[in-house]
Amino acid sequence: MDLSAINPVLLIASLMVAATPLLLAAIGELVVEKSGVLNLGVEGMMITGAIAGFATAVESGSPLLGFVAAAIAGAALSILFAILTQFAQANQVASGLSLTLFGLGLSALLGQSYVGVKPPRMGDIHIPQLSDLPVVGPILFGHDIILYFGIALTAAVWWVLKYSRIGLVLRAVGENHDAAHALGYKVLKIRLMAIMFGGACAGLGGAYISLIRVPQWTEGMTAGIGWIALALVVFSSWKPWRALLGAYLFGGVTVVQLNLQAAGVAIPVEYLAMSPYLITIIVLVILSADKSSAPASLGRNFHASR
Amino acid sequence: MKLTNLLTSAAVALGLAAGAAWAQDKTKVGFVYVGPVGDGGWTYEHDQGRKAVEAEFGDQVETVYVENVAEGPDAERVMTQMALEGADLIFTTSFGYMDPTINVAKKFPNVKFEHATGYKRAGNVSTYSARFYEGRAVQGTIAGHMTESNVVGYIGSYPIPEVIRGINSAYIHAKKVNPDVTFKVVWAFTWFDPAKEADAAKVLIEQGADVILQHTDSTAPQAAAQAAGNVITFGQASDMAEYAPKPRVSSIIDNWAPYYIARTKAVIDGTWESVDTWDGIGPGMVGIGEISDAVPAHVKEAALAIKASIADGSYHPFTGPLKKQDGSDWLAEGEVADDGTLAGMNFYVEGLEGDIPQ
Numbered sequence: 067m068d069l070s071a072i073n074p075v076l077l078i079a080s081l082m083v084a085a086t087p088l089l090l091a092a093i094g095e096l097v098v099e100k101s102g103v104l105n106l107g108v109e110g111m112m113i114t115g116a117i118a119g120f121a122t123a124v125e126s127g128s129p130l131l132g133f134v135a136a137a138i139a140g141a142a143l144s145i146l147f148a149i150l151t152q153f154a155q156a157n158q159v160a161s162g163l164s165l166t167l168f169g170l171g172l173s174a175l176l177g178q179s180y181v182g183v184k185p186p187r188m189g190d191i192h193i194p195q196l197s198d199l200p201v202v203g204p205i206l207f208g209h210d211i212i213l214y215f216g217i218a219l220t221a222a223v224w225w226v227l228k229y230s231r232i233g234l235v236l237r238a239v240g241e242n243h244d245a246a247h248a249l250g251y252k253v254l255k256i257r258l259m260a261i262m263f264g265g266a267c268a269g270l271g272g273a274y275i276s277l278i279r280v281p282q283w284t285e286g287m288t289a290g291i292g293w294i295a296l297a298l299v300v301f302s303s304w305k306p307w308r309a310l311l312g313a314y315l316f317g318g319v320t321v322v323q324l325n326l327q328a329a330g331v332a333i334p335v336e337y338l339a340m341s342p343y344l345i346t347i348i349v350l351v352i353l354s355a356d357k358s359s360a361p362a363s364l365g366r367n368f369h370a371s372r
Numbered sequence: 373m374k375l376t377n378l379l380t381s382a383a384v385a386l387g388l389a390a391g392a393a394w395a396q397d398k399t400k401v402g403f404v405y406v407g408p409v410g411d412g413g414w415t416y417e418h419d420q421g422r423k424a425v426e427a428e429f430g431d432q433v434e435t436v437y438v439e440n441v442a443e444g445p446d447a448e449r450v451m452t453q454m455a456l457e458g459a460d461l462i463f464t465t466s467f468g469y470m471d472p473t474i475n476v477a478k479k480f481p482n483v484k485f486e487h488a489t490g491y492k493r494a495g496n497v498s499t500y501s502a503r504f505y506e507g508r509a510v511q512g513t514i515a516g517h518m519t520e521s522n523v524v525g526y527i528g529s530y531p532i533p534e535v536i537r538g539i540n541s542a543y544i545h546a547k548k549v550n551p552d553v554t555f556k557v558v559w560a561f562t563w564f565d566p567a568k569e570a571d572a573a574k575v576l577i578e579q580g581a582d583v584i585l586q587h588t589d590s591t592a593p594q595a596a597a598q599a600a601g602n603v604i605t606f607g608q609a610s611d612m613a614e615y616a617p618k619p620r621v622s623s624i625i626d627n628w629a630p631y632y633i634a635r636t637k638a639v640i641d642g643t644w645e646s647v648d649t650w651d652g653i654g655p656g657m658v659g660i661g662e663i664s665d666a667v668p669a670h671v672k673e674a675a676l677a678i679k680a681s682i683a684d685g686s687y688h689p690f691t692g693p694l695k696k697q698d699g700s701d702w703l704a705e706g707e708v709a710d711d712g713t714l715a716g717m718n719f720y721v722e723g724l725e726g727d728i729p730q
Contacts, residue, residue, distance in 0.1 A: 071579040080578070084571055174410060181410045182591070182614040187599075280566045280592045281599075285408030286440055287590075289565040320568070324575040327558045328525070330726045339561040 072325045078318075079204045082213060083279055085317030087112070087271040087288075089216045091295035092302070092309045093223055094267025099299055100227060101260035102240035102363035106162025107147055108268050109292025110169020115140040115269025116276035117173040120185055120283045123273075129188035133212060133273050140269020141262040143169060148261045152254050155367050170286065180283045188212070188278055212274055217310070219267070224306040236260060240361035243368040253368050268292065294343075301350030304360065308353055316346045399640050401425060402459035403437035404450055406466035407564040413589035413609040414563065414626070415439065418465045418488075421628035428633045432640060443468025451476040455483045461639045463632065464488065466563065467532055473497060484644050486635060489534055491715055493646055500631060503652030504534070505541035505714070506682045507624035508585075509689035510660050510675050511606045512545030514622055515553075515583045517671040518604055522552045525576025527569060527586040527593060528559045531729045533717040535587045540721045541689045542585055547723060549674065556581055557726055566592035577603055584619075594620055604666065611661040622675070623661030631657065650711065653683045690714065695722035 091108050098105050118139030123132025147165050150156040188210050191197070197207040227233040236256060238246045243253045275291070276283050294316065302308035323338035403422050407415035422435050436459065438450045447469045454462055455476060461484045464473045470490035477485045477497045485494075489501040515524050524546060528535050539557060546553045556579060558572045569588050573596035576584060584605045586593045591612050597603040597619035605615065607623025631649065638644040651657035660679055663672045681687035692703030697720040703709060720728060 073578060076578045080571070080574055084567070087567075174408065177410065181412055182612075184595070184598075184614070275567055280570045280595055282566070282591055282595050284412060284564075284566050284590050284592075285410040286564070287566045289562075289567060291567070321571060321575065324558055324572050325579070328556045328575050328579045330556070334729055336561070336729060339559070 069329055069331070071329045075201050075204050077321060077325055079208060081314065081318040081321040082205070082209065083317075084321050085313040086213050086216045087274045087279060088291055088295055088298065088316060089220065089310055089313035090212075090271035090274060091268045091292055092298040092313060093216070093220055093306060094264035094271075095295055095299045096302070096304055096306060096309055097223060097227075097236070097267075098260050098264035099364055100240045100304060100361055101236050101257045102243055102361050102366065102368075103151065103257050103261055104158045104162065104365040105144065105147055105165070105261060105264060106159060106296065107144070107165025107169065108264075108295050109288055109290065110166035111140040111143050111265050111268035112169075112272035112275075112288045112292045112295075113173040113286070114143050114169045115272030116288060117177040117180065117272075117283060118269065119273025120183075120276040121176065121180055123185050123277055124180065124183055127186050129186055129277050130211075132185070132277055133270055136269040136273030137266040138269070140265040140267070140272065142265070143172075144261045144265025144268075145258075147265075148258050151367060152257055152261075155369060158365050158367065166292070174285045177283050177285060181285075183283065185277050185281050185283075187281070210278055212270065212278065215270075220306045220310045227306070237361070240363055243363045243366070247368070247370060253370075257368070268295075271295070298346070298350070300360070301347060301354060303350075303354040308350065311353075312346050312350050315349055316342050319345050398434040399429075399432060399461070399636065400457075400459045401433055401435045401636055401639075402451075402454040402462040403435065404441050404447060404454070404462065404464045404466075404469060405437060405439040406441060406443065406468070407589050408439050409437070411564055411589050412591045412612065415465070415589065417609050417626040418463070418628055421632040422463075424629035425632045425636050429636065429640070433636060441469075444472070448472040448476055451485075452479070455480040459483060461486065461636060461644075467530075467534060484639055493648060495646055498635070498646050498648065500647075500649040501534070502626055502628075502657040503650060504624055504626075504658060505537045505689055506652040507658045507660055508538045508541040509545045509682065510679045511585060511622060511624065512542035513549055513675045513678050514606075514663070514667060514671055515542065515585060515604075516546030516548065516550035517674065518621070518667065519546075519550065519553060519583045521580050521582045522550065522554060523580040524553060524555050524583045524585065525573070525579075525581030526555055526557045527572045527576070527584065527588050528557055529563050529588050530561060531559060533715060536720070536728060537714060537717045538585075538587055539724065540717065543724050544694070544721060545678070545689065555724055557724075559729060560588055562588065564589045566590040569593050570596045573597060573605075574600070591615065607661050613661065616662070617664030618666040620661075620664070621666050622663040625659035625661050627657055627659050650715075653679060654685060696720070697722055697724055 115136035119132040119136030122135035123129045150161040151158045193207050197203045239256050247253050298312045319342040405415045409419040441447050441450050463486045465488045467489045473487045485497040487499050490499050570592040573593035577600045586608050594605050594615040597605045604621045605619045609626050611623045612620050688708040690709035692707040693705045694703040696702050
């Protein structure tokens with residue numbers, strides 16, 4: 067055992083990277099669920115974003131353009147879900163699941179010619195002096211711009227949901243769509259926007275995996291992160307900062323357990339392998355004891371005639 | 373005796389008649405994959421084998437495959453489905469499919485099954501695997517020469533004999549050329565999860581490894597090594613040449629095509645029998661990808677010498693004297709490990725640190 071081999075600064079810096087795709091997807095889904103829609107297609111939208119972002123970045127040479135394309139692709143795929151559930155009144159659970167399957171297949175098809183291609187690298191932000199600070203530098207000032215965007219997005223979503231008028235309307239729609247409709251709010255329009263926002267975020271999360279965290283394209287590379295994001299939303303009691311905490315916990319424990327293994331710590335590896343799931347769930351379950359419940363209209367379809 | 377002879381020839385005659393009748397029909401060959409065909413590693417190479425079967429027999433065969441099949445009950449469902457849909461021969465290409473394959477094979481005695489890397493056989497179940505540890509001996513030699521930090525990182529998938537054998541083989545040969553070398557082993561508990569593999573590679577690099585060996589299927593560790601700079605890697609299962617000449621300096625390549633073609637032909641001809649195949653560098657089931665220019669000439673020479681001596685059978689990667697991790701004797705001077713021990717290997721050799729998860 068050689069714990070001194072673990073560099074805590076590098077560890078924290080890399081757990082932030084590991085957490086970002088999860089955070090982006092979870093924040094998007096959180097907004098969707100706050101509006102009363104349950105979209106189980108996060109994994110499908112993520113993987114579609116991963117290939118769309120990857121392909122665009124390779125063709126254009128610009129990773130940033132790749133992220134834009136990923137957001138658009140994720141949102142576009144989510145429109146399919148919106149049409150099915152909001153206008154055709156299809157079952158949300160079934161539609162979401164099929165969206166995942168569709169996304170996995172579509173991305174494999176689109177990605178055929180991109181296997182083994184190397185994407186252009188997204189540079190880390192380098193702020194003179196600040197980035198060179200010991201300890202704080204690599205943790206706070208040495209990352210790529212999307213990672214900061216994820217944190218900023220969390221703050222923005224929190225603020226909008228809590229303090230802005232649009233957030234209030236969104237929550238009203240999610241809690242009681244009939245009442246919101248009676249008050250004159252356009253339930254379907256608001257839900258459509260929320261679904262698209264969720265799709266765009268999931269797409270960004272997917273592209274973060276294919277362009278920064280891994281970076282390459284392989285089929286099925288999101289490997290279940292979309293599902294973890296879904297669980298994270300529930301366990302975080304639909305609160306943005308808790309979703310951030312959960313994402314960092316998950317990413318953190320994943321990276322820590324790999325570090326412990328490499329350092330030769332003699333804990334049975336199966337425990338280490340399941341620890342990210344376990345610890346994240348335990349902490350969030352404890353936090354969610356504050357009785358804040360799911361949006362009341364979650365998963366229920368709305369039709370103005372009823 | 374006579375009766376059995378009679379019965380056998382009757383059975384053969386029937387089989388031939390049936391074969392003739394079937395000849396009009398296509399032979400259907402199924403493949404069950406653990407990862408996506410585009411993983412660039414393990415499943416990719418099996419799928420190349422499938423394509424080779426199609427190219428070889430053309431209209432005589434029809435191939436089907438299912439990718440991303442989880443090891444467990446799901447695998448059983450997929451195999452049953454394939455058998456029900458008329459597959460004559462089914463290749464199940466991951467260790468975890470062993471029990472499901474045996475279970476399904478019992479239900480479909482007329483369907484031939486081929487399980488990769490397992491050790492359970494039946495009348496209609498063959499097993500086949502490649503001696504990857506021979507390739508790992510070559511890689512270990514290169515790794516031992518090339519490491520400057522004397523720390524070699526190893527990303528293991530599951531603690532099964534196949535993977536443990538690879539770790540031991542790589543370690544023994546790295547140690548031979550570099551007595552100071554140490555191995556850091558990280559278990560990913562997945563065959564294919566690029567994000568986790570990338571994290572594992574980064575962790576190993578952060579902890580001082582400048583050579584990364586992997587027994588997982590994606591090219592994510594290569595990408596991580598490239599980003600880190602002065603780190604070398606080896607292609608696993610596929611050549612992964614897109615990362616050459618550096619970080620990927622050589623590779624172990626699985627070449628299943630000749631085997632798949634031979635076995636499909638046996639089914640078409642009606643000569644299929646349950647066999648246990650375990651071929652290595654010699655017969656070409658294990659290939660060594662080109663050693664790139666990033667490797668100095670004398671290291672390349674040493675690696676190729678090992679490869680040649682394994683190929684012609686004059687050298688076995690597990691040759692004594694070797695001790696187990698706990699210090700007990702395993703192989704005496706000049707003694708060679710038998711296949712039974714290798715197939716069930718569940719211990720580290722002396723010098724490796726850490727425990728194998730049980």
